[in-house]
Amino acid sequence: MTPDPDDVALGARLLSGIPTNEARSPELLRTVAERARAFGHRLADLDAPAPGDPTGGHRVVERTGGLDRDTPVLARFLHRSGTIELFTDSIAFCESLVDTHGWRAHFPAGSVRAAAVLHERAHHLLAGPYARDLRVAVGHPALRIGRWVHWAHVAGAEELAAHAYAARRLGLGRSPLLVTAAASAALDRRARTVKEASTWAS
Template sequence: MSTPADLAATDDIEFGVRLLAATPTHEGRDRGLLLHWATVATAFGAGLAPAPSWARVVERDGGLEHGLLARSTSRPVTVELYTDTLARAEALVDELGRRHWYPTGSVRAAALAHEAVHELLHHGPVKAALKQALGHVVLRAGRLRLYGHVAGAEEIAAHAHARHRGRRVHLGLLHDSLPGAPDNGRSAAPSFGTQDGAAYMVYEAGERLQGAIAVARAG
């Protein structure tokens, strides 16, 4: 079993590889292929615009017992949020001293963002776009390519989207536009990433057409 230190040192791509490897239909698949799919699905989810959701939200407890933070059901489309798991997650943020990264309510927002992507990927053009990005071709006929479903990829994409949205929240709060250099009152077009355990925001600083690329580091 992984230790907390092992988990802290493991990035999202590796978690994605492990999830895929443990998913039925992927037994015996090459690790390189799983790594490719995990990388593509992560980038796809992180690049999605905020997904609107028309689901009804119901709050209940009992999530800790089953290891659930949130889940979606259909007929009618509903997102179930487990308040006991949310409370434990918020308490953990305080225990780890990460409240400046994750303001109160950000765990709930991330859970809803995660489920909104599942709703978005249930059918339609976004689902097709993910299949094409993954490149799992199951049928070729001349120039025609039929792309197959990659079990587990939607979960990775939803997680990446929720985590990216969370970064937007905590880095956006940490870095308000500076009145002086380099921002001169304006920061725009942010992108987010991590390196060596630290979160960074790369953004456009300064007046339009006269700006520069700047970096903000959380922590």
């Protein structure tokens, strides 16, 4: 089953849902999504951790309870300790969605976990040495004075770049953003169902 919309359209949709992007046009957000995706691919080509160490030296810790939070989480990077936390219940939930939607050709078994690790590795890079490079690559100026340009931070661009980085490193057919978007939609439907059931019961 071929998923729709494409990765750039999904990225633009994610950007449009962020309050600070409300004043930005759909055309600009699509351009940002395209450029962030391209930057993530370039970053994946530049970043070459040692063979057998896809995390670049980060410690990986597995936990459960990712779906039990007010804001569900698949993984996160703890900057103070350099640790990547993975939430196994969230990963299993996303893997089940891949099967449900018929996307296994795009996301082989185990790729959700691997993509989550690499996504957090990318966030580490994008929060540090490549933060300005991403702003320049996105190419949205906040201020120009003669030749001097201050490049704007576009909220969400780093998320799209991190997804693209993971997809490139793993050779996936689609961005993992597709799976996280499906997970968000599924969890929203579940929350509405629970709310409706509690309303009828009261």
